Amino acid sequence: MAVDKSPAVSARAVTKSFGQLRVLDRLDVEIPRGVTYCLLGPNGSGKTTFIRAIVRLLRLDYGELRVLDQPVSHVEEIYSKIGYMTQHKALYPDLTVEENMQFYSGLYGIKGQDRDQRVEDLLGMVDLAPHRKRLAGALSGGMYQRLSLACTLVHQPELLLLDEPTVGIDPLLRQTFWEYFQGLAEAGKTVIITTHLMDEAERCQMVGYMRAGRMAAQGSPEEILRQAGLQPRIRLWLARPEDDASLLRSLGYEAELVEGTVTVTLKSHAQIKELLAQLNPQDIRLYEPRLEEAVLRLSEEG
Amino acid sequence: MKRPDPERVGVVALRVVRQLKRDRRTIGLILFAPIVLMILFGYALSGEMTGVQLGLVDNGGHPALRSYIESQKDFDILYLGSQSDAEKLIIEGRLDGAVLIQPDGVGVLLDASSLQISERIAAAVQGGAGQEEAARKGSYLPITKRYIFGYDLEMIDTIGPAILGLVAFFFAFIIAAISFLRERTLGTLEKFMVSPLSRVEIVSGYILGFSLVAIVQSATTLLIVIYLFGVPMRGNPLDAFAIILLLGAGALALGSFVSNFARSEFQVVQFIPLVIIPQIVLCGVFWPVQSVPSFLRPLSSILPLTYASEGLRAIMLKGASLPVIMPDLIFLGAFFLLTFSAAILMLKREVG
Numbered sequence: 113m114a115v116d117k118s119p120a121v122s123a124r125a126v127t128k129s130f131g132q133l134r135v136l137d138r139l140d141v142e143i144p145r146g147v148t149y150c151l152l153g154p155n156g157s158g159k160t161t162f163i164r165a166i167v168r169l170l171r172l173d174y175g176e177l178r179v180l181d182q183p184v185s186h187v188e189e190i191y192s193k194i195g196y197m198t199q200h201k202a203l204y205p206d207l208t209v210e211e212n213m214q215f216y217s218g219l220y221g222i223k224g225q226d227r228d229q230r231v232e233d234l235l236g237m238v239d240l241a242p243h244r245k246r247l248a249g250a251l252s253g254g255m256y257q258r259l260s261l262a263c264t265l266v267h268q269p270e271l272l273l274l275d276e277p278t279v280g281i282d283p284l285l286r287q288t289f290w291e292y293f294q295g296l297a298e299a300g301k302t303v304i305i306t307t308h309l310m311d312e313a314e315r316c317q318m319v320g321y322m323r324a325g326r327m328a329a330q331g332s333p334e335e336i337l338r339q340a341g342l343q344p345r346i347r348l349w350l351a352r353p354e355d356d357a358s359l360l361r362s363l364g365y366e367a368e369l370v371e372g373t374v375t376v377t378l379k380s381h382a383q384i385k386e387l388l389a390q391l392n393p394q395d396i397r398l399y400e401p402r403l404e405e406a407v408l409r410l411s412e413e414g
Numbered sequence: 415m416k417r418p419d420p421e422r423v424g425v426v427a428l429r430v431v432r433q434l435k436r437d438r439r440t441i442g443l444i445l446f447a448p449i450v451l452m453i454l455f456g457y458a459l460s461g462e463m464t465g466v467q468l469g470l471v472d473n474g475g476h477p478a479l480r481s482y483i484e485s486q487k488d489f490d491i492l493y494l495g496s497q498s499d500a501e502k503l504i505i506e507g508r509l510d511g512a513v514l515i516q517p518d519g520v521g522v523l524l525d526a527s528s529l530q531i532s533e534r535i536a537a538a539v540q541g542g543a544g545q546e547e548a549a550r551k552g553s554y555l556p557i558t559k560r561y562i563f564g565y566d567l568e569m570i571d572t573i574g575p576a577i578l579g580l581v582a583f584f585f586a587f588i589i590a591a592i593s594f595l596r597e598r599t600l601g602t603l604e605k606f607m608v609s610p611l612s613r614v615e616i617v618s619g620y621i622l623g624f625s626l627v628a629i630v631q632s633a634t635t636l637l638i639v640i641y642l643f644g645v646p647m648r649g650n651p652l653d654a655f656a657i658i659l660l661l662g663a664g665a666l667a668l669g670s671f672v673s674n675f676a677r678s679e680f681q682v683v684q685f686i687p688l689v690i691i692p693q694i695v696l697c698g699v700f701w702p703v704q705s706v707p708s709f710l711r712p713l714s715s716i717l718p719l720t721y722a723s724e725g726l727r728a729i730m731l732k733g734a735s736l737p738v739i740m741p742d743l744i745f746l747g748a749f750f751l752l753t754f755s756a757a758i759l760m761l762k763r764e765v766g
Contacts, residue, residue: 167608196608200601219609 120302126175137325153322195269205249220267340406469512482542576723590669648733667753
């Protein structure tokens with residue numbers, strides 16, 4: 113079978129305004145298939161609007177948007193390949209866990225043993241199997257969220273759009289989720305997740321940082337760090353810091369004196385070894401740049 | 415117990431006012447709905463009837479009585495040759511009653527299924543007889559009343575069938591409007607939109623689902639009206655059922671449509687007076703359509719409950735057969751199709 117190389121989602125100059133407010137502003141983005149992609153950005157940066165544009169819950173003012181190699185105007189035809197989880201959870205509190213899942217299976221024409229098997233598997237994944245007979249309305253917030261995710265996955269979509277899926281979920285289960293998402297990506301599915309949590313973004317293969325309706329930066333987390341000009345730094349506790357600092361500078365290192373220690377900005381991690389070979393520090397500490405810093409820096413530049 | 419803190423009360427009140435300020439629809443409804451309704455009630459209850467279809471067979475002898483009846487503005491008079499013509503037209507529902515003027519007395523033929531109309535006709539004949547007696551200086555004029563549909567009905571008998579329709583309509587409307595709104599607020603509607611489910615399927619599924627409720631509800635109300643209140647069921651109960659269901663389906667579709675204009679349950683409730691009360695007032699539920707002033711009559715003739723109550727009365731009180739109520743069924747069917755299409759179109763427009 114030929115592998116479809118077209119991007120899962122590609123947007124060019126996508127623009128949408130609500131009245132005076134321009135929510136998507138000539139947004140360009142290309143999301144390849146088979147990745148976990150994080151739409152990161154502060155509240156109001158247009159993440160949810162972009163997701164809603166992908167499923168055509170709103171019409172664009174301008175721009176070109178393609179979803180699974182279809183123009184967005186024809187996205188209705190491939191709704192069965194899309195799984196969309198809204199921030200609203202979209203569950204019926206007066207139905208049981210199982211009934212909610214059966215309802216959504218039914219919408220996609222999944223029935224019989226196939227349905228029972230999928231419901232079983234997903235309930236296991238989201239750790240709700242013991243609660244299958246409980247009313248959804250009686251579940252805790254985190255459980256409700258998990259059920260909502262399970263209902264979104266029941267038709268095994270090719271493209272998953274998850275709007276803040278891990279809000280209110282405990283760290284252990286969050287880990288399970290991420291492993292599951294990565295598994296889906298490895299199986300060729302595309303998982304697009306919005307979040308404003310940095311540590312979530314760092315788990316994704318690709319990150320698009322949105323600000324004011326545009327992509328302020330995108331790429332793998334490492335690429336974003338590079339775009340922001342952030343490099344790892346190493347702090348060295350040395351016997352003669354002043355002398356060593358000038359020595360390092362003469363050797364072409366970017367070194368500075370900080371509170372009696374020398375901090376060197378690394379061009380690559382290979383430099384650590386070189387440094388340790390030349391000097392004999394009493395102690396060292398490595399500072400890896402955080403995505404958060406990168407994003408803040410990129411925001412300030414904008 | 416803690417005493418209420420005026421400041422906190424003020425904070426709450428301010429919030430309510432602020433919310434209201436942003437909710438123009440509620441303001442509009444609070445202001446205008448009562449005005450509209452009071453006007454409707456005022457006119458409808460003013461008690462003047464027009465357009466009562468009255469047959470007149472004059473075999474001579476009482477000119478004063480005849481001219482008195484002709485002078486009444488309530489009646490559209492159809493002059494007939496014989497009593498049997500009059501009876502036939504009453505049975506077919508084309509006349510509300512007839513007056514037979516004979517040299518030896520006056521006969522009144524009445525369609526008892528509308529109490530107010532038959533009382534109005536009887537009163538007019540009584541008045542005319544008074545005139546006639548005065549003209550002849552006191553000689554007594556005998557009046558014989560005969561109900562074409564068997565017997566003198568009670569108020570509940572004539573109102574009961576119409577109430578059936580009203581109840582079915584009212585609940586179907588509210589159920590559909592509120593639960594469709596819930597789909598919206600729960601976010602499930604949005605999820606439907608991004609699923610293979612089409613808009614027609616959404617609305618149809620809804621109506622179908624609630625039809626089950628409507629069937630149970632109409633069956634129970636029908637039984638109550640028949641067995642508890644002793645309203646007769648002369649026709650086929652299935653015909654009555656067909657009318658109620660068709661009306662209910664229209665109400666469900668209307669509710670789904672109207673829920674598009676409401677952002678909260680609170681707003682749905684505000685639509686009740688606008689949608690329901692005009693039908694109570696204008697559709698011949700408690701008082702006949704004939705007592706609605708003529709400039710409001712066109713409104714009566716486009717409201718579904720008018721046809722439902724007319725059809726139900728015909729079936730239950732007169733034993734009307736399917737062909738007789740066919741026009742009512744056709745109108746109710748058309749109303750359903752209209753509201754159904756409107757509900758679907760509205761759902762489409764939602765995509766911004």
